[in-house]
Amino acid sequence: MHWTVRFVLATAMTVVSAVAYAQDIKIATVGPMTGADAAVGEQFRRGAEMAVKDINAHGGVLGRKLALTVGDDACDPKQAVSVANQLANAGVVFVAGHYCSSTSIPASAVYADANILQITPASTNPALTDDATAKGWINVFRVCGRDDSQGKVAGDYIAARFKGKAVAVIDDKSTYGKGLADQTIKEMAVHGIKPAVHDSINAGDSDFSAIISKMKAANVRAIYFGGYFREAGLIVRQAKEQGLNAVLMGGDALVTTDLWKITGEAGTGTLMTFPPDPRGLASARAVVKEFKASGYDPEGYTLYTYAAIQVFAEAAKKAHSIKMADLSKTMKANKFKTVIGTVGFNAKGDVIGPDYVVYSWKNGQYAELKH
């Protein structure tokens, strides 16, 4: 079967790529390759594999080839720490990961101890780089934005479009989801809007009918959801069935077409915040073409993972070193040409780049909302 074939291929590739020669530079990407967010894990894996292939085809880094390991943290903090320790023992010098903020944060402590450079393509919780800075770690970077800026964009949008209407804020109690929801509430409060319903759900549940009735009773017209795409999709689908006429808005965790597979047509109009889609950038044209030739549309975080590895390779070339301290210094002092455009990093390790924009879903595709 189709899924079987894909899985066997994935496993085989992991095994193949884990076999590395001693002189190769060992790098890794870690994300949820299994579990509820495996769709995003696939984006990580595909982005990383393509980046390594392209860089090696152009002579590698400092005359050495990159050898990629794909790690699976299943979005579980405990598993993230054990994967991080395995990578540290294996002599990995750079990790493009993780996905969930709740795994990136504990793993960053392991990487800091082992002098491993970490660039996350997707973890947006402010605490990741804030805490690292406070503790004096210099190894933590991200090529994605932060939830305080994401929450601000979402809060402003809701305030403008749903002025005077009831708004609900729901989160899934995760580091990412609750952090994002809280930032959005903060920004809504600036505009004088207080959520009519403010509640949490359990990630992993399937039935949200009770909470939807609650929102129906409060006449909610917009739902801000801090959480991942599975629950977001189920809420949209069940809201439609129960006749709740509200628009769901979420964060960057909704950028996968798997969301549409769950919602179907009910997902029309669903909103999310995400940086400007890198697939449309001139810098990404060649790579997007390469991906599409291999039968894969590099959606969501695929190109971000690709860019994280490009940043590492460029920084290593500029610093003539793969030592973490040299890389970190070089990264903060320079700008790097990547598929997601030219990026630089501030003293905290946050990316200096474009702000979030609002996207809307229609016919299984997401497109930037034109103002």
Next chain:
Amino acid sequence: MAYFIQQLVNGLTLGAIYALIAIGYTMVYGIVGMINFAHGEIFMIGAFISLIFFVVLGVIGITWIPLALLLVLLIAMALTAVYGWAVERIAYRPLRGSFRLAPLISAIGMSIFLQNYVLLVQGAHEKALPPIITGGFDLMQQGGFVVSVSWLQLIIVGATLLLMVVFTAIIQLTPLGRAQRATEQDMTMAALLGIDVDRTISLTFVIGAALAAVAGLMVTLQYGVIDFFIGFLAGIKAFTAAVLGGIGSLPGAVLGGLLIGVIEAFWSGYCPSEYKDVAVYAVLILVLMFRPSGLLGRPEVEKV
């Protein structure tokens, strides 16, 4: 009032699904006296088989919904029953007569095996099915709040109650039921009187698995999203339902399931929903304190 009724409808639907799975736990416990921890996974397999055959029927062009539903139901029940039978044959029958904990451990092993088997064969991605049975009606309206009930919710609750009545009747009235009750009371004596104990137990697993397949189909239709891990959570909730209602009692399992569903819905509806599981298990503890054998369970009589 309208809001109350809407939450009741929500709770009964959720509870009916728990109840369908709980019946399988309770039947096996009633007869063999062991907890079949792999039952949640059997439910998950039922859901996967349903989804796969919906896709297959769509491909070969059977799109008339009642026919497709009936076919999927029959295929899912049959195939899942084979899994139920195989689990019993492989993991439990060889351990019959060994110490009590052995089948319990092999049940947990079976559960882990089935979960990883589906993970390997089907991948870790969620599988989604677009809504198949849509539509419903507005039950009532009050102060601008419309109580909506979908046809699917009616089907789910109706099917659960129907299956409960049918299987209670089977256990009370048919020769198979008589054999099951005899096996439950005393396996050795039942065997001496000419009852094929192994066959009776196998059939119990087969029936339990077929019911789990119905639950799997309902979940696939109602929520439309399944993955290899759904059996775990559903299994725990259904097991709780079976214990709450009195493990070993069929109407008890249904009562327990509906009760848990309704508690979850009302707690989510009137209190912060993040604590709904706390409410469910608090009720379970209270019930067990005052009725240790559950709501409808018979007190254990120690024979000397």
